[in-house]
Amino acid sequence: MSAASPIQHQKSAPSVPAATWTHKDLVGLQDLTAEEITLVLDTAAAFKTVGTRDVKKVPALRGQTLVNFFVESSTRTRVSFELAAHRLSADVINVSASSSSLTKGETLKDTAKVFEANHADIIVLRHSSAGASQFLAERLDASIINAGDGAHEHPTQALLDTFTIREKLGRVSGLHVAIVGDILFSRVARSNIHALLKLGAKVTLVGPSTLVPRVFEQMGVTVTHDLDAVLPTADVVNLLRIQHERQRKEYFPSLGEYTALFGLTKQRAEHLQPGALIMHPGPVNRGVEIDSDLADSHRSVILEQVTNGLAVRMAVLYLCAGVRTSVP
């Protein structure tokens, strides 16, 4: 019971010891505990209600400046972070690689230092190199939020996926989650695997052996190349996008063959359990990873994932900013 700031009377949380958040940055989920992930999800549940109010804005980050620094292009993640920051009353500026001095040869660190010299409090970074967020987090006082670094992690996407699963099915522990598609190149898959395993789910990775190598078994998941065998026991099927921009031709012969073997077609969906969820982080390649009608069906929670992404990002910004600005 050490004294907090003098204006506080004793107002500790209920006796059940709640996890506390002590991180200035969010680089990945690999180093978070199950309790910390649960705290983010609980906080996000509270922030989700902000979207249902007459006034969809709270003053928590008033006066703070967030830089959306997207060295690699993105629409949905950038817009989601921007809206989340607006709803927390932070000021936002967007910087893309093409509009920054990176094109003139300035280093990532120097560019980020310029943001900090302009009193940026939070930098949301999307970068094509794994480790870019960690690199900046170690060198800057600003909070660094990883919005995707190469094939390493995309923590807020996995948090919103986990949030959606928990909200829809009431729990994560004990569920069987199938992640289908391009795992090798997917930071979404890696972050999801960390979050789901920590919260006690069983994870099966499904895809062609070129994109889902057996080495993933070392993370504690099951690897298979037979989607039809997995569907009857899956509580959640998370379909990842085939990333045309990253793949070279040799990973699978054709999109048609990929769909024939690993696409969620109407016929395949009939083997799913009645309450199973269909998820996709987007953007969807309709007719490739998933049948177009299925993507719009009642089982699909693709748009709810987007809504939940806003709440999760508000929670992450609130928690990290709260630690960064705190009194020592």
Add this chain to the structure above:
Amino acid sequence: MNSTPTPPASPSPDAPAPGATIVLDQAAIGRCLKRIAHEIIERNPDLTKVALIGIPSRGIEIAKRLAAYIAEFSGTAPFAGVVDVAMHRDDLHRHRLPPRVERTILPHDLEDLTIVLTDDVLFSGRTCRAAMDSISSFGRPARIQYAALIDRGHRELPIRADYVGKNLPTAHGQRVHVRFEATDGIPDSVWMSLA
């Protein structure tokens, strides 16, 4: 002053230290809340238009208890809910760690309602202001009233309580501790300690 029982003998680090001043015991807290319930009934002739909204964490328990007493005394059970204040505070930077955000639970339509905010301790008034800001982002209630189990003074904003369990003169640096069986697992009690 109420009777001064011996501090709970539990080894819980949450118990009052030897020498701490016990302000209210279980029975006294019950009397305070029952009296506040009667006062709310007196001041609000139409109890169907009253919602008791607790400020986390222990205000939630007070809202529940008051709603139960009002139902017992008047036959009308008012709505009991929660308002999160963490995201409406203006002092995020003054906390060592980000305060826990709670899910707000309010009636769907606030128009024509009287909201009674409930909290354990009224001190600076800043929490109350944050709660009022939060409520007004959901809608426009007819009026907002405020009930506190303890009013310890030292206001930093022009705010006062409509219902007070006990006025407790304190020095600024003192701490007032409120514990409930339901939330803390030790018998209901209020005590005061130095720093």
